[in-house]
Amino acid sequence: MKNDRKLEAGETAFTWIMTIFSIFVLVLAYRISGLSSVSSPGAFPMLAAIIMCGSMVTLLLGNRKAVKPDSNGLIDELRMAAQDIFHPVFLVYTAVIILYMILLQPLHFIPSSFFFLLGSIILLKGSTPVKSLIISAVLLVCIYVVFHYLFRVVLP
């Protein structure tokens, strides 16, 4: 009997990945202290990993009854999933975030954050380039004053 739930493109593949990950966690948990004692350091992690495996198997069985996504085979489904989840804006912006994090320490907080804010606002079409420049500068001054002087936190 089919249920009403429709699977997202790539959902089955993701569930399989999580199942394999759960088994991997179970192996790691077993390697902590094996089955030496019910109160060993590895006992509770093993229990958690078994629950992870169990819930993923339940989900895989449930997925069999769900309505499949409209695709022509596995490759097509994965292509659809990649386009939907890892869409160009996501990929480019994640790369910008990673670049910001890499530059945080060599460039220091203020310059790297300024370029990040400016680049992000222009990229995500938050405002025009000139306005973005002003917004980024104002935002950064506010952030710096609040965090450095008011909260006295150590900035990267």
Add this chain to the structure above:
Amino acid sequence: MSESEFSYFFLAFSDPYLLVLTVAGTFAGIYIGAIPGLSVTMAVSILISFTFSWEVNNALALMIGVFCGGVYGGSRSAILLNIPGAPSSIATSFDGFPLAKLGEAGKAIGVSTVISVVGGLIGVAVLALAAPVVAEFALTFASRDYLLLAFIGLLLVGSLSGKSMAKGVFAGALGVTFGMVGMDPLTAEGRFTFGTVALLGGIHYVIAMIGLFGVSEALFQLRMLKVKPVKQDVSKILPSWKVILKYLPLSIRTSTIGVIIGALPGTGGDIAALMAYDHAKRTVKNPSRPFGEGAYEGLIAPESANNAAIGGSFIPMLTLGIPGDAVTAVMIGALYIHGLKPGPMLMVETPHLFWLIVGLLLLANVFTLILGLTGIRIFAKFMELKKGILIPIIIVLSVIGTYTIQNSITDVYWMLGFGIFGYIFKMYGFQVAPIILGIILGPLMDMSYRRAMMSVQNDIPAFFLSLVTNPLTLVLTLATILMLVSQIPIWAKAKKTLFRTAENPPK
């Protein structure tokens, strides 16, 4: 209780310096709690560093103000941005954010402010009247009871968020696994560390929280760059008496849950709020909207409970020296710095301080009401900001918030990892809240389970027997079983069939 001791209760209201410090603390707390990435725990920790040379009364006034304001402030970002400002605001976002999406943020904030204060006042009243009794009750808890309590907490989230029970359970167990990473506190053995020293310290739950709630939400928002933000109606935030009176019975019930959970050592406003939300979901038959879609009942229950939990959390802290949650743990540190010894002797040696704390808590609640109902427009403007400006701000705040925890850039990468993971999770209908609860409750469950097992010399039948032989544990065991059974799909089907049969009895 002598008259001179009780006079310290009124000192909070009569000393202008204490009044100024409490109002400043509450104001700061509201905005600290509301800014994603800044936690109340962190703010109180920072406050200790520059208040340790102060007089104890003044330091307490500032820290209590920040604590009360911060717990309340966490609800604002939960409502407006779907980013809980504190763990205790996780449940607030379930219905608070849908309300903001409907353009009712002003009303939601107004109602939550008044209800938070109602909860807070109930918490203070219980602290003042029943502190010795509740403390005695909490003192009788054994490791197995903590295990059951944490399990109940985890069980609630699994069913609360998301349509799939299996996905909720997986997320909760995954969170528990994340919580296990690092050095085992009992044997100092590394768990899931891959032999690296960097992972021995474990994964700080605030890092996971910022990543899963802050960054993943920002990445998710990238899909909606072209969607125009809902204009938040914050012109009318003062709720009518009619509205308050309508929700008062529920808030009293959930405040009671909050104060009891808050009084239990190791459990704070986060579990209290989730239990209260679950209580509302189970008991309110005709909510204003379905739960999860902007029900006021779903906002009121956690908000009254987490604020009531503040008063409750002070009970074990002051009378037993055991923290109720992370913030009270830091507060204990602050009291030690001022030469005080939190525990039974504090009530004997310095009872006047107890009454001063009660007075300050009451005062902080009054200021929360005043400050909470003003200045909302500025914060609500965040929601009217274009996504293209809001998303970079969330990222920068998340980076600062993560970095300040341990001044580590590695933590920032972890935070991004959690963010990307949370985004993919969300895309496939998994909820991130159970992961956080798993991370927080996992270590507590692990420790409680192992201590309980060791107390019966690893004898499994004896362990299970201990769950039913002690009256207090038996009540918790029955509650756990009841909750577990009620969440099994077969039970839900059977209940539906039963009700249908009762409504249309066979002829």
